[in-house]
Amino acid sequence: MVTFLPRLPGRLADVPSFDRAIGGAESNVACTLARTGHTTRWISRVGTDGFGDHLLAAIADCGVDVRHVRRDPLRPTGVYFRTAGDRATGTHEVAYYRAGSAASAMTAADLDPAALYGGRILHLSGITAALSADCLGLLTELTTRRPGRPLLSFDVNYRPGLWRDTARARVLLDLARGADLVFVGDDEARDAWGLHGPRAIRRALPEPHTLVVKQGKAGATVFRRTREPGGRCDDATFVPALDVDLVAATGAGDAFAAGFLSATLRGLPDRARLRHGHLWAAAALTVPGDLATPPSRPYADRLAALDDPAWARLHLAPGWTDAATSGHRADEEVPTH
Secondary structure, eight states, X not given: OEEEEESSSSOTTTOOOEEEEXXXXXXXXXXXXXXXXXXXXXXXXXXXXXXXXXXXXXXXHTTOBOTTOEEXXXXXXXXXXEOSSOTTXXXXXXXXXXXXXXXXXXXXXXXXXXXXXXXXXXXXXXXHHTSOHHHHHHHHHHTSOOTTOOEEEEEOOOXXXXXXXXXXXXXXXXXXXXXXXXXXXXXXXXXXXOOOSHHHHHHHOOSSSEXXXXXXXXXXXXXXXXXXXXXXXXXXXEEEOOEEOOSOOTTHHHHHHHHHXXXXXXXXXXXXXXXHHHHHHHHHHTSSSXXXXXXXXXXXXXXXXXXXXXXXXXXXOTTGGGGGGTTOOTTSOBOOO
């Protein structure tokens, strides 16, 4: 989608002007991964309008392959407006204009299987399932387990504004059960499914090999299924979140997923995967838009390798991703640049 970010705080009714940016869960993940050297492809539909032109140019400029994005001459590119406030507060407003958009007309028949399954990871979002019956059918098809598919990553991304009631949102639980790797916030699981706490979420989602439960400011827990003599069990790893000077929370979940997926592609252990997720989320939390440039791979690796006391002391402020060349030690506060 094209995203419109307010130039001033306040209600949408009172904000006089907005800045244009790009947004969308899957494209955010693809752009963030591409910016750190991973090969990524974004598959979607946009209109033949100027907003579609802008999206394709901006996402391609991040290094993402957009050759398999279809242009729809009959439907517009989706847009949304949001306030500057944190999504978790009651003052946050989002206005989606996605009904009847080009992306809402996606079906499994429209997509090239070779393009979909040619990578090591296929990443999907529950937001897509909320756009239309066709999109839900597409997600149902893609999350059906079948031989030969790549590792299927699914970010639940429950957005109450896109679901008319929580009963319908339970379909997200069924989609998650078909994935290999699932990201979900504990607040999302509570609001959409009535589940409380990481262990309860894991009991409801035993099928995915890996389950990542994001616990807000506390941190995140990853459950990984392991095989032991006589049956299966879970390894659980918790990593606390970082101390961050918050600018805007929108896009942090996508950045977390991108960081975790980057570390997964590199074969790093679970603790490092969670730490990379937190670091990349911190990059998004310290900028106003949905999409942030993550720290360089060597700098992120150095921070992720800190011992627990040094990790707990990290304080990240706007501009911290540029600190690799500023002379700061990895375990000290990174001031605003």
